[in-house]
Structures are given as C-alpha cells and as structure tokens.
Amino acid sequence: MSFEPKIVGFLCNWCSYTGADLAGTSRIDYAPNVRIIRVMCCARIDPTFVLKALRDGADGVLICGCHPGDCHYSEGNYKMMRRYPLLKKLLADFGIQEARVRLEWVSASEGQRFADLVNDMTQRVRELGPSPVRMAQATDMAER
Amino acid sequence: MTRKITIDPITRLEGHGKISIFLDDGGAVEDCYFQIPELRGFEQFVVGRPIEELPRIVTRICGVCPASHHLASAKAVDGCFNNEVAPLAHKLRDMYYNAHYIHSHTAHFYALAAPDFVLGPDADPAVRNILGVVAKVGLEIGGQVIRVRGLAQEIQRIIGGRNTQDIWCMPGGVAKRLKEEELEQIKPWVGELYDFTQFSLQLFRDVVLANPTYVDLILNGPYTLDVQNMGLVDQNNAPNFYDGKIRVVDFEGKEIHKYEAKDYAEYVAEHVEPWSYLKFPYLKKRGWKGFAEGIDSSVYCATPLARLNVADRMATPKAQEAFEAMYGTLGAHPCRALLAQHWARLVEMVQNAETLQRYCDDSEITGEQVRVIPRKITGEGFGVVEAMRGTLTHHYTCDEHGICTSANLIVGTTNNNAPIQMVTKKVAQALIKPGVEPDQGILNMVEMGFRAFDPCYSCATHSLGQMPLEAVIYKGGELRKVIKRNC
Amino acid sequence: MAENKLQIALYWGAACGGCDVAVLDTNEFILDIAAVADIRMWPIATDGKYSDVEAMEDGELDLTIFNGGVRNSENEQIARLLRKKSKMLVAFGACAYMGGIPGLANLTSRDKILDTVYVHNPSIENGGHIVPQPQSRLDGKVLDLPRFYRRVYRLDHVVDVDYYLPGCPPQPGQVKAVILAIVKGELPAKGSVVGASEVALCEDCPRTKGEKKIKRFYRPWEIMADPETCLLEQGILCCGVATRSGCGVRCPNSGIPCRGCYGPLPGVIDQGAKLASAVASIIDSKDPAEIETILEGLPDFTGFAYRYGVASSLLQRSYRQ
Numbered sequence: 001m002s003f004e005p006k007i008v009g010f011l012c013n014w015c016s017y018t019g020a021d022l023a024g025t026s027r028i029d030y031a032p033n034v035r036i037i038r039v040m041c042c043a044r045i046d047p048t049f050v051l052k053a054l055r056d057g058a059d060g061v062l063i064c065g066c067h068p069g070d071c072h073y074s075e076g077n078y079k080m081m082r083r084y085p086l087l088k089k090l091l092a093d094f095g096i097q098e099a100r101v102r103l104e105w106v107s108a109s110e111g112q113r114f115a116d117l118v119n120d121m122t123q124r125v126r127e128l129g130p131s132p133v134r135m136a137q138a139t140d141m142a143e144r
Numbered sequence: 145m146t147r148k149i150t151i152d153p154i155t156r157l158e159g160h161g162k163i164s165i166f167l168d169d170g171g172a173v174e175d176c177y178f179q180i181p182e183l184r185g186f187e188q189f190v191v192g193r194p195i196e197e198l199p200r201i202v203t204r205i206c207g208v209c210p211a212s213h214h215l216a217s218a219k220a221v222d223g224c225f226n227n228e229v230a231p232l233a234h235k236l237r238d239m240y241y242n243a244h245y246i247h248s249h250t251a252h253f254y255a256l257a258a259p260d261f262v263l264g265p266d267a268d269p270a271v272r273n274i275l276g277v278v279a280k281v282g283l284e285i286g287g288q289v290i291r292v293r294g295l296a297q298e299i300q301r302i303i304g305g306r307n308t309q310d311i312w313c314m315p316g317g318v319a320k321r322l323k324e325e326e327l328e329q330i331k332p333w334v335g336e337l338y339d340f341t342q343f344s345l346q347l348f349r350d351v352v353l354a355n356p357t358y359v360d361l362i363l364n365g366p367y368t369l370d371v372q373n374m375g376l377v378d379q380n381n382a383p384n385f386y387d388g389k390i391r392v393v394d395f396e397g398k399e400i401h402k403y404e405a406k407d408y409a410e411y412v413a414e415h416v417e418p419w420s421y422l423k424f425p426y427l428k429k430r431g432w433k434g435f436a437e438g439i440d441s442s443v444y445c446a447t448p449l450a451r452l453n454v455a456d457r458m459a460t461p462k463a464q465e466a467f468e469a470m471y472g473t474l475g476a477h478p479c480r481a482l483l484a485q486h487w488a489r490l491v492e493m494v495q496n497a498e499t500l501q502r503y504c505d506d507s508e509i510t511g512e513q514v515r516v517i518p519r520k521i522t523g524e525g526f527g528v529v530e531a532m533r534g535t536l537t538h539h540y541t542c543d544e545h546g547i548c549t550s551a552n553l554i555v556g557t558t559n560n561n562a563p564i565q566m567v568t569k570k571v572a573q574a575l576i577k578p579g580v581e582p583d584q585g586i587l588n589m590v591e592m593g594f595r596a597f598d599p600c601y602s603c604a605t606h607s608l609g610q611m612p613l614e615a616v617i618y619k620g621g622e623l624r625k626v627i628k629r630n631c
Numbered sequence: 632m633a634e635n636k637l638q639i640a641l642y643w644g645a646a647c648g649g650c651d652v653a654v655l656d657t658n659e660f661i662l663d664i665a666a667v668a669d670i671r672m673w674p675i676a677t678d679g680k681y682s683d684v685e686a687m688e689d690g691e692l693d694l695t696i697f698n699g700g701v702r703n704s705e706n707e708q709i710a711r712l713l714r715k716k717s718k719m720l721v722a723f724g725a726c727a728y729m730g731g732i733p734g735l736a737n738l739t740s741r742d743k744i745l746d747t748v749y750v751h752n753p754s755i756e757n758g759g760h761i762v763p764q765p766q767s768r769l770d771g772k773v774l775d776l777p778r779f780y781r782r783v784y785r786l787d788h789v790v791d792v793d794y795y796l797p798g799c800p801p802q803p804g805q806v807k808a809v810i811l812a813i814v815k816g817e818l819p820a821k822g823s824v825v826g827a828s829e830v831a832l833c834e835d836c837p838r839t840k841g842e843k844k845i846k847r848f849y850r851p852w853e854i855m856a857d858p859e860t861c862l863l864e865q866g867i868l869c870c871g872v873a874t875r876s877g878c879g880v881r882c883p884n885s886g887i888p889c890r891g892c893y894g895p896l897p898g899v900i901d902q903g904a905k906l907a908s909a910v911a912s913i914i915d916s917k918d919p920a921e922i923e924t925i926l927e928g929l930p931d932f933t934g935f936a937y938r939y940g941v942a943s944s945l946l947q948r949s950y951r952q
Contacts, residue, residue, distance in 0.1 A: 047904035051945035068917065081919060083911035085926055090903060093738060093933035095951030132950035140948075141788075144780045148772075152681050155674045158648040160705070166772050175770075181705055181777045184645055187752060188744040189735040193934045196852055200890060201938075204732040207649015207800060225852075251655065255676055269678035275665045287659065294658045305885025308652050308800055309892075312885060315852040319886040413756040416749055419767040419774040423748075423755070432756065518852060539753065546850070547930055552752045588678065602647045 005059035005125040009034040009118075010049065012042045014072035015107050016064030022111030030115035031122040034062060041065070042103075043076035047087045050101060057134045060100040060125040062118070067105040077105070099124040100131065147171075151587050154594065156256040156273070158208045159557075159601020163568055163590060171578035176569035178594065180422035180561075186606040187551045195224050195542040196315050198551070202538070203309045205555070206603040208251075211244040211300070211310050212531035212556065213603075215386065216538040218313030219405075223525020224542045225315045225518035232511045233317030238386040239503040240303045240312075241529070242496040245385060246337055247296035247307075248532045249448075249489045249496075252598045253344065254289045257486050260592055261352050266585020292340045295333045299500070302326050317515035324510050331504050338462075338497035344490050345466060352486075353473065362483040363474070366574035367593055369563050370395050370437040372427065372444040373478055375451035376530045377402075382459035383451045383495065385530040392427065393454040394439060395480050400427070405528035408537050412554060422604050424562045425554055435566045443566070446534030446559035447597055448488035453478035458491070460498035466491040482567055485596040489532075521546050531556035533600050557604040560597050567593040637668040637814065639694045640684070641723075642713055643675070644706035645733050645783065646699025650724040651675045653800035654696075657807045667814060668693075684712055692717040694813060698800075700726040700733055700942065701784040705777035714790040719813070721825075725799040725892050727786040728824075730942025732799070734783045737941045737948035738933065741781055783942045794818065796826040799892035799939060802878050824875075829897050832871030832889050833861075836880050840864065844915035848928030851888060862888050863913065866928070868935055873899075873906040890938045901945045903936030 011017040017038050023030065039045065042065030050061045063084075065077040084103045091101055102121055106114050152162040160182040168174040186205055190198055199217040203210035215237055222229050255274040259267070262277045271279070278286030297307040303322055304312035312318050352358045361367070377391045378384040390408070392401040401411050413428035426432050430442035437443070444450070452471075458464040470487050471477040503509050527538040534556030541550045571593045576582045582590075643651065651673070655661060664670075671692060672679030695717040701707050714720055725731040736744065749755065749762050767774045786792055796809055805826035812818055812825070819825065833840065840861045849866045856862060862869040862883060869888035871880075875896055882889050895902035910929070916922050929935070937944050 047907045048899075048901050048945070051901055051904055055945045078917045079912065081917070082914045082922055083908060085919075085923060086907040086911055086932055087904075089926075089932045090907060090936060093949065094946045095949040096946070132952075133946060136948075136950065140782070144782070144784070153674050155678045155680070156676065158651075158675060160643075160674075164772075164774055175772060177774055179774060179776060181703065182645065183748075183779065184702060184733040185736040185739070185744045185748070188747045189733075189739050191739070193735075193931055194850060196850060197890075197931075197934065200887075201732055201735075204647050204649070204799070207647040207652050210647075210649065255655070270669075273670075273673075273677040275662075275670070275677075278662065278665075283662070286662065290658050290661070294656075297656065301881075305887065306881045308649050308656065311882050311887045314887075409753045412754055414752075414754050416755070416757045416761045416763070418761055418764040419769070419776065421763045421776065421779075425754070428756070515852075515855070517855065545930060550747075550752075552754060554754060584678075600648070 003126060003130055005033050005122060006057065007034045007060040007062055007121065007125060008053040008058045009036045009062040009064065010039055010042065010045050011036055011064045012066060012076075013038055013040045015066035015070060016114070018108035019106040019110045019114045022109065023115045026111045028111060028115040031119050033122045034118050041071065041073050041076035043073070043079040045080060047083060047090070050087060054096065054100070054131060054133045057131070059131040059134065060102070060121060062121055063103045064106045065103070067107055070107065095132070097128050099128060149582065149587070151591060154591055156259065156591075156595055157599045157601070158206065159599065159604065161594070161601055165572050165576065165590070167576070171580070173569070173573040173576050176572040177419055178565045178568045180420045180601050180605055182601060183421045183605045187553055190551050191548050193548050195221055195540060195546045195548045198540065198548060199313050200311055205606045206600050207308055208600055209248060209531050209533065209556070209603065210308060211241060212529055212536050213538070214310035214313060215241055216527040216529045216536045219527030219529070220525035220538040220540040221315055221527070223527070224521060224523060224540060224546065226520040226522040228316060228516055228518045228520070230317035230513050230516050232508065233514050234387070235503065235506065235509060236303060236318055236322060236514060237313065239500060239509065240300055241386050242499045243296050243299040243303070245496040245532060246493055247293045247300075249493050250289065250293045250296065250344075252532070253486060253489055256598070257595060260588070260595070261358060265589045265592060266583070269584055269588070272588070288340070292337060296337060299330050299333060302330060314515060316518045319515065321512060321514045322510050327504065327510055334497065334500045334504055338494075338501065341490065341493040341497050344493065348487060348490055362481050365483070366571045367482045367567060367596065368480045369445070369482060369567055369570070370439070370480060371441050371563055371566075372400060373450035373453040374444050374446040374535050374559065375454040376528065376535060377455055378459060380459070381456040383455045383492070383530070384459065387529070390528060390535060391454045392444060393478060395478055396439065397478055405526040405537065408526065408528065408539070408554070414554070420561070422558060422561050422601070425559050426562065435562055437566065443562040444559065445563050446556065447485050448492050448532070449479065449482065449485040450534070451530060452488045452491065458495050460495045460502075462498055463491060463495035466494050482593070482596050485598070489598070531600075531603070533557045533598050533603070534559045553606055555603045555606060557597065557599045557601060560599065561604065564594045564597055564599065637693045638671055638691060639668045639696070640672040640679070640692050640713060640717070641670070641696045642672060642698075642709060644697065644699030644710065644727065644786070645702030646726055648675060649800040650698035653724070653798075653803055653806055656803040660807050664810065681709070681712075684716055687716045689715050690718050694719045694721065696721050696723045697786055698724040698727050700730050701780070701786060701789050702733060703777040703779050707789050710786060710790050719793045720790065721794045721796055722786045722792045723796045724801055725797060725894065725939045728795045728797050728943075729894050729940040730783045730785050731939050734937070734939070734941035734943070735934070737782045739949070740951070741779075782948045785942050793821050795824045797824060797875060797892075797894040798827070798878060801826055804879070805877055824894075824897070827875045827877035827893055830876055831896055832874050832876045832878070832880060832883070832893075835876045836861070836871060836883050838862070838883060843913040845913045845925065846915050847925060850928070856886065858886060868910070868929055870906055870935060870938070872909040873902055890935070892939050894940065902940050903933070903944055906936045907932070
C-alpha cells in the first residue's frame, strides 16, 4: 500500500472554509488527505500550531486565509503574511522540506482552486514521503 | 592478569574525566590513562551564527573561565571586522580580565587546591574540600576568601554588566563605558584585593613552604616533567594575559618559538587518540613523538608556571618581587616542578591586582568612546589570550554578511592534555607500590598531578566526537590493525 | 554523616561549570548550606566518587541538583543513578531544563562535527583519521569512553524531574531563594518552574516602551542604540519579549539584547514559535517582498529563536538528510 499523507489544514471561517465547502457542494472530486480545522481567521494560527501538527504526526500543514485586502477582520491575513516567512526559516533550519508547509489565499468562490491546491499539495507531500518528524519519534530515543 | 583501578570521576576541577590505572601481576603500575569522556561540538554548531553572537555563545564552553573565551572570541571577531576597535575598549577589556583572573585563581587555590595542603592529601574525603578548609582555618579567613572572590566578581559586573557568562564585547569595542561613580566604587576594593594577594602568598609560605614534606613533594617528588613551556608575553617578555605574542621556551630556558596569533597553525598541531575525546596539541615543527619527555620533546605545558617560565620578568613591581622569591626557592628558572603551579597562580594574582590599580589611576579609563561602528567585514580573525589554564586560541572565518563559516579553537587545558597524561602515569607508577593496595589517599595524590594544572575539561572538549566507526588495534605497543566502517 | 542534616548532591551532565559557579556565587550562603547539609557529591568542589553514590540506599539523598544536559551515555547513566538515590531532583540551569546552548548541535549533524573536529580543522594532524571510540584495546587493556549520542536531550527526557530552575546560569539570588524554599519545604506543585518570574523580561526592563513599527532590523554593532529606549523598538532583536524574567535584566541593562536564557513563559511549549509571532507582529509592512527585505536584517533567526532551547522545541532537532 503506497503512502497516503496526512495533511492538517487550518482554514479561516469566512473565505477559505467557505471555498472548501463550495468544492464539496460542487461535487468536485479531489484528494481526501487534508484534515480541516476551522478557525475564525488565519491570524489565529500561532506558529506553535504548525510545529505541533508536525510533531504530532502530520506529514504536511496547509494554512488558508482570505486574499490580502479581503480579510473579514481587515488585517488578520497581513499578520499571517508577516509570520509566515519566519516560520519558513525555522522549518528550513530544522530540515523540514519546503513543500510540507504552505500558505495560500483562497476566497469563498474558489471551490475549484481549493480542490486543485489540495491535489497539488497532496501529490508533492506524497512524493516526499512520510514526515521525518513522525518517523523519528519511534527511533530517536531507541537509537540514541 | 592485569588489574584495573579506575578513579571516576576525577574531582576538584572543572569538567569530566577518569583515570584508568592498569596493574601487572606483581601489582606495579603497568600503564595509566587519563581519559576525557565529554564533548559538545562548539566548533561546528557556531557555524551559521552571526559572528558577533559568538562571544556570547562560546562563553558556554566554560562557566568557570567564560571571560577568557569571551575575550578571545571578541578578538577573533575584531579581526573579522578589520580590527577596528576603540582603543579605550582594549584597556577596559584588560582591566576586566585582570579582575576575572583574581576571582578564578582565588577559587582554584582555596576551593580546589588548598584542601590537599591544608587538610592533607590523605584526609577523609568527606572533609577534604573547601568546607573542610574553612572549618580548619576558621570562619574569619573563610569569610575573607568568599568576600574577595565576590569583590572581584563585582568589579567584573560593574565594568562589563555581568560576571558569569559575559556579554559585553561587541564588534568595534564594548557595549558600555565605566562611569566615574562606578570607578569610585571599585577603587577601595582594589586595595583590598592587593592585600589579599599578599595574604595568600603568606598562607602558602606558612602552610606549604614551612612543611618539609610538602617542599620535598614539590621539588623532589614525581610531579615533574621535562617538557617545554608556552605563554603570552608583551614586548618586554613579561606576562600579558590579554594580548601579546606567544613564546615557547624549553625547560632549560632556551626560546624555541615566538609568534603572532595569526600564525598559530604553523606552530601547534593536534594529535588524536581513540581512548579520549580530548585532542593532544604538540609543537608542530617537531612532530608528534608520543608521550615523551626530553629536550627534543614536542610536548608543552601552558599553565601559570609555564607563563612565568617563558617570562623574563613580571610586568609590575610587587609581582616581580614575588616572582624572584618564588624562583629563588625553586632553584631554577624555568622550573619543572609542576606543583609549583599553585605558587605561580598566587604570583600572577599580584600582577593582576597591580594592573587593576594602574587602570584605576588611569584618567582615561572613564572615557566616553568605548565602541566604534565597524565599516568593513574582512572575514577572518585570530584571538589569543591567556586563559587562567593556558594559552587560548579562537580562530574564526565569516562571509561577507558576517555569518560564521568556520571556527577552530585550541583551548587552555587542551594544551596540557599530554603533560597531564604523562604526570598522572609518572605519579601513579611512583606512588602505587606492588603488593600494597592503594587507599583513597594515594589515589588522591595521583589526582593531585592533574589538579595542579587547574584543568577545565568543559573548555578542552568544546568539540563533538563520533561514535564506533573505527577500531584501532595495538599489540605490544605497535599498531596492528585498523578496522573502519563508514569512515 | 550527621543526623538530621540534609543529604545533597550537585552534579553536572553536559555542562560548562557555570551553574556550579552560580552556587558558589551565593557567597557566604554556601556556609549556611554546609551547616544544614552534607554534600555527598559535587565533583567541582568535593571528592565524592560514583562508587560512593552507588553504595547509597535508594532515596538516601534528600536533594540532587543536576545541571547540564544529556549528551552521552554517562550523562544518562548518572542521571538515572542519582534519580534512584534521590527523593527530589531539580533540573538546574538552561541545559538541564531545556538542553541549553549545546542543543545548537541538534541543528547540525554528527558527521559534520566529526569531520570538523577530528579531521579537517586547521590544526589537526590526523592522517589515520583516528576518532575516539567507546572501547579501545591497547595491549590487552580495555579503555572505555561513554557512547556519544546523536543529539542532545533534556534531563526530563531520561528521568522524572521534580522542579526546574531556569537560567544560564541561574542568578545567585534566585538560587539562594530556591534552596531556602526546599529546606523549608515551601515549594509549589511538582513539575513547576521555580526561581523565575511568571512574566516576560519586558515587565522588569526599565527601558521605555512605545509602539513598535519596524522597517529595518539592525545587527547590534550597526548602530549606537539609545540606552533608554526598548532595543526591539530600535530594530535590534531582543528576545526578552518571549522570555521569562527573574534574571535581573542584566543584559539589556548593559546595552546588550536578551537572548532568552531563562526560557519560555508559563504555558508556552515552544519559545521560538513565540519569538516568531512577536517579531512578526512589529514588522511595518503589508507587502510580501518588503517583508522579506526587512527580515534580511535578521540572519539566522532560528539561532535566536532557540539559542538555549533547540532540544526543548517541538521539533527538537534537524531532520536534514
């Protein structure tokens, strides 16, 4: 059986969650690998959540918010926009492959875009294989 | 069948170590190994860090002599920035460093070394420590030792903001100036520190020199080595702990080398053995000749005694008097008697106190400009200072953004790895008699060999090692086979 | 061993000795400790050996203060031994609590370090590529060394810890307060962090704080910072925003930015993630390209985020192949 990635998706309530919903109601067939967690705004996403998801076994983490300028709370997505490059630097220095963590802007009307995005990310993470963090949990202590 | 005695861990020093003594069938010492089991990896994990952060990272090589690493690192960083440093910063750093020397030497002499002399090398281990010393010499003296150490630490804190784990040096100088009111606070303490150095020398005379057993142990015991000496000297060949040239002198007093920090790799190389994580520096131009004494030996000591051995004189007058008195008694300059290191430490303290006094009297010391903004990153720097335990070298390179690309460290105690190995074996062979089970007192006397060096093994083993990939098999002293895997 | 005296041990793992110096820096308080306690092991200052500890009954020690991280098999072995023989075990200092600065080794690899240290650094002469071995045989004599672990671990990765005392090293006033609390039996719940504040360094830092809007970050040597104003506000990264107070603010008071040695604030499970949030929140831009440019002023952000706590972060080590 080939490896199927587990991807955690943090979606903001107003744009991206609605966009994902639209993909569903439009009956678009797309990869089922993203486990969605709905938050009110992508600004809610503390970098801790992303690191914890990886630590707890996620092979990838997707963060979605409204397009810049369209945030329901006006500035929330800019906060995430500023946080994201720092998070990427941390992940790079810890050797987490780039494609595993991704930030995308998805509007409420972009059902197809959401589906395409999930397919693309799932394929990239599938190619990378299981998260090295998950693999190391079992062996790090045993093989110290 | 060979019997093995292990002293584990060695105590009253900084860092981890063990001594493995092998006895032959008759009970005589066949061989003895001084093994260092610890490593951490500083030379590699500082790579990628902004070079100006290194002086605050490398202090964690050692919490007993962090100022040594901080200053050596600061000088290496200075080099990476084209050596653009406010001149007053050099003075302040030297002042700060002399204060640090006093509390470090005081701590070593009274807490780590004195128990062997005040209580006796074979005293009950439960009391053979600083608390036992205080109980014996009295609370008044004990309190004075604690007070003086605290004052020297406080002087450091006033000048540099913090004592343990220093923070104060930056590219271009230091982070803050010394204010007039702070100098007024320090001045009376310096007098007290000077008096304490005289008190310590007197204590040494009363407790050690007045005891013929100890004098015999120092001058005639097995704690001697015919190896060379290394130390930093100024233009008058007097010791300078912060800056100067590195001078190497053989045990008969002849100068072998004198070089600048940037040329260190031409003169010193490091040898590796599989039974210790600590490398063995030696004089490169002579080649590694093993653990051998002699006029051609490539083994050298870098210690307070070695510093005074390579010096022609001290840099300050009262220290000079103490220097002459010491060598007068020891009978030779250079002196090969390693236990005299304890005395040399006290002589150095006199120079530290007098130097502090000179800076207190320097009208420029409270000046404003303690830092400049460097204009150029030149990418390589060499910082050599005398750590209390020996010549300390930090050599860094960085890229055009000032990010560290490499670090090479040769640390104080590392210099002494070979002589410590040699004297430990020598003392073990002299004191452990066939047929007589060595008690804890004898084993402690074996430990007294390394203890004179005031070793600092966290310093020495800044670097990280690798695990079982190569087996090196010796028989009869000859290398027979090397089995490698993934090497 | 007197009746009614506390039996204590102080021991170091992969340490630098600074935590032991911090205990000595309590000055005359050391004599007070000696009056109420027998120090059964303290390698820097007393002659207790491993065999003395092995000979003790389980729980014979009332207190062990353990500083330094777990870097090799000896550190782990002695941690387990002391845990068995001790009623209370305190993780003392940043290394025991969080892995400390040696934890930075978790961002690189053992192979790279081997190569640098034993083969390629400028002063090494090692044509035979000899490396230290856990066991060497010379002429039939067996010499052992501890096995070097692949990464640094915290003390509580290997044994159960009762209390954590942060700092690199812990400030002597705090050390004294905690030891007194232990002697008097006045401690909070097991597992607590003691000897430190519950708020961030900023609360105790005397510098003036205004609104922070950063268009450019500076390396500390690039400017002459104003001594009265918050360093972060001037564009110099100070980790105090994400760090517990309790240290006396020694660094910012000397013109030097905090580097996080007292560890994360209560409730925070990853100090570096919090620093990332804090720094992100003060960047004055809405344009991704401009944000990247501003962040170029902060090279090696990871080295700031986890200066003392790589081993304690959620990811704990690098997974680079």
